[in-house]
Amino acid sequence: MLELGPGTGVITKAILATGIAPEKLICVEFSPEFVGHLRANYPGVNIIQGDAFNLDDTLSDKRDTVFDSIISGVPLLNFPVHQRVAYIEDLLARLPAGRPVVQLTYGPKSPVPPGLGNYTVEHFDFILRNIPPTQLWIYRRAHAS
Numbered sequence: 001m002l003e004l005g006p007g008t009g010v011i012t013k014a015i016l017a018t019g020i021a022p023e024k025l026i027c028v029e030f031s032p033e034f035v036g037h038l039r040a041n042y043p044g045v046n047i048i049q050g051d052a053f054n055l056d057d058t059l060s061d062k063r064d065t066v067f068d069s070i071i072s073g074v075p076l077l078n079f080p081v082h083q084r085v086a087y088i089e090d091l092l093a094r095l096p097a098g099r100p101v102v103q104l105t106y107g108p109k110s111p112v113p114p115g116l117g118n119y120t121v122e123h124f125d126f127i128l129r130n131i132p133p134t135q136l137w138i139y140r141r142a143h144a145s
């Protein structure tokens with residue numbers, strides 16, 4: 001499994017609580033401070049410091065890994081729409097067909113609009129108890145390409 005933008009590791013902790021082996025989880029975080037915190041708190045997890053928008057370089061020798069799912073907390077609303085679409089398309093290319101990319105966002109709408117690429121958009125959940133409240137969106141391959 002791949003987690004992008006784990007920050008303080010709240011979701012990392014929840015993923016590990018499902019029983020996944022730490023070495024099966026790869027986390028990519030841009031901030032060196034958060035990376036230090038994550039490495040100290042989640043031994044065994046592959047914590048990589050780097051840019052989620054440039055995963056081939058960031059993942060290095062793991063770039064060809066086929067993940068079973070991806071969760072992203074990277075703040076997509078800070079980026080133009082064409083870059084968000086390219087981001088989701090890149091993530092979907094790292095999953096088997098039908099498997100999900102889950103994206104967290106603080107806005108009311110999907111940060112990646114439907115109809116701009118080979119993906120479906122599904123609202124998954126609204127987590128009111130998160131600070132700030134967070135929407136979860138799921139993206140999947142629309143058809144084989």
Ligand SMILES: C[S@@+](CC[C@H](N)C(=O)[O-])C[C@H]1O[C@@H](n2cnc3c(N)ncnc32)[C@H](O)[C@@H]1O
Nearest residue numbers: 005006007008009010029030031051052073074
């Ligand atoms: C909203 S926070 C994630 C919150 C996290 N889920 C938590 O509960 O602590 C977004 C995170 O994405 C990281 N980030 C932002 N841009 C990134 C990028 N291009 N590549 C990797 N991480 C990035 C930030 O450093 C920050 O830790």
